[in-house]
Amino acid sequence: MQATTQLIHSIPVDPLTGAVSVPIYQTSTFVQEAPGINKGYDYARSGNPTRAVLENLLAKLEGGETGLAFSSGLAAIDAIAKLLQAGDEIVAVDDIYGGAYRLFTQVYQQFGITIHFVDTSDPEKVFHAITPKTKLIWLETPTNPTLKISDIEAIAKIAKANNCLLCVDNTFASPALQKPLTLGADIVVHSATKYLGGHSDLIAGAVVTKEKALGDKIKFIQNACGAILAPFDSWLVIRGIETLHLRLRQHCATAQEVAEFLEKHPAVDKVYYPGLKTHPNHEVAKKQSKGFGGIVSFSLKQDTLEAAGAFATSTQLFKLAESLGGIKSLISHPATMTHKSIPAEKRKAAGVSDSLVRLSIGLEEAEDLIQDLQAALDTLQLQATPSLQKELA
Template sequence: MNINTLCIHGSEDKSHCTGSVSVPIYQTATYVHPAVGQSTGYDYSRVQNPTREQLEITLAKLENGVDAMAFSSGMAAVTAMMELFKIGDHIIASDDLYGGTHRLFCSISEKNGISFDFVNTSEASKIAEHIRPETKAIFIETPTNPLMKVSDIAAISAIAKQHGLFLIVDNTFLTPYFQNPIDLGADIVVHSGTKYLAGHNDTLAGFLVTRTAEISEKLRYIYKTTGACLAPFDSWLVMRGIKTLAVRMEKQQENAIRLANWLCQHPKVRSVYYVGLPTHPDFEVSLKQSRGFGAMISFKVDSEQTAIQLLQRVKLVLYAESLGGVESLITYPMLQTHADIPKEEREAKGIDETLLRLSVGLEHIDDIIADLEQALA
């Protein structure tokens, strides 16, 4: 089934005879047992809920995985995933990560006895240099947040398999519409469902999608035990969002390509980070492993004063955290998404006072450009 069709029809609940086109919201915490030792298949909503189950079936289909688990947020999903590891384990991770993931790894996971090496995973050859006997996994974002580096998933998968490591890929920016990491060798795919999957800035959600039943069984046990499952109403909201994922991603990408090219010509813009530009150093890798480039752009302006002026003057583009919704959002990573990373470390990565991150929405592109033009004047 074509992915455009799957987005619309992947969540149809045919187990009931009401004829409802929309999957019902099963707003219940518990379920009646038919008799002693018997179950309807649902016992307690922390373990499974029919609404959430349909969403998980859809995500597994979209990512070509065997299973998907829906969590209360993207960070809840990553936190549960980290329970696969134990004291003494070592993980290699992309050195340009979403600030919340970096914070979790450095303030929670390290406290729990797990160590990390942060590596530029867009250079796959550097990964092997950091593998040691206690290494258990490679965790990558591609494209990364906020500098839009692209990692070669298939090449890294070959390294992971050679050394018996899990490969975990955060696919939030491109979504399964543009990229399928499991097809390229990933073992676990992570999503912040809050972003493009839900698509309307109205709910939080997170997902883990697995390549094998063995990994799924381990994560389902952790999921049931730790309990950060997605509520029925939020599951319904994400399902509703996914129905328009294909058309949203196509239009937002179209806007992003035009906006990235406009930014490249602006006299106050010094650098533009967008994987859809042929000048991007990882452009060829993107062409090889993805069906599109997405709608996330980061750019540097000529001064801190210009950055602050832009944030204070925008009217249509909203100065807010998050991304992936129908509204265009602009973020100041050094103060928002990456504020908890030490200043020297952050600036060494290029996340400084002049860097802005833009999630391009569905407004008319001429209006987006006009707003940024007046804000940069």
């Protein structure tokens, strides 16, 4: 059975009424037959039937044993970090999401956890960064925002050989394109706000573990700390997942066209998209993913914050906003938005230049999006200095 068909039919019909849409159990507590005897639920922080459907669905999507839904992507990351203790170390991707960087360095570092940031697109650098205290390897692949690709299978072997957990942030690819657990990862994390939800109308996070024992540990943390996903938001993620494969197919096709257009434009310095043969990790992405995703990043030849800001505010269809993965195309400037919390020198060392722009490709027609970018780039060229105009001509 094909993945899309299997997904649609793994969402259960309500056994009580036959409703094809999962019911929203908007309740905080459940009546018990006797003290400690119930129908599987006692208090909604510990478990809710709507959330349970989503969590089981997440596990099936990623090919794992345990799925857990959180109130945000950062809450999901926080729960994983709580597996560690003082003295432990994390080896993390250098081009990391700004929120994760802030959480690791400004919250967990003060509790005695050390983080080493390395270019994980080179497995050898991961290997050399590991010490006897390393307990967790943290990957994003593709990364946010320079779309570096890490070889999950190769790094999983390194992690196993060194008795480390491997967690992969699969937000950008989604399980429609990539399944890290089948490649050897122990944990997958998502900002379900993005492609899983798919409609820019909720905040949610997800964790899936390969083994039940590890899932039980994170489930304990979820219940003990309480950052659970509400019933209505759980229903929204379920609804979004129903069209996940269809949406990703279109996101990928349009992103490829946009990336190829940008690569040829004289005002563009560099395009970051794994679907381009010029991408340094194109073959790895091709090996471990069914598609290259809906995010395209690029830098301008006018490598200034001002040029990037002018461009990001001159598009019509691409709306200037945080987040990604929705049906409407968005544009962001990482240096002043999503990655502002990362020091400038670290941002630039990881490849996040001042002029880097990130596009989240929506479901509009590719031709319309390209025309919008063309008009914005033309405007930017007109605003350039005469010498630069001559160079860009």
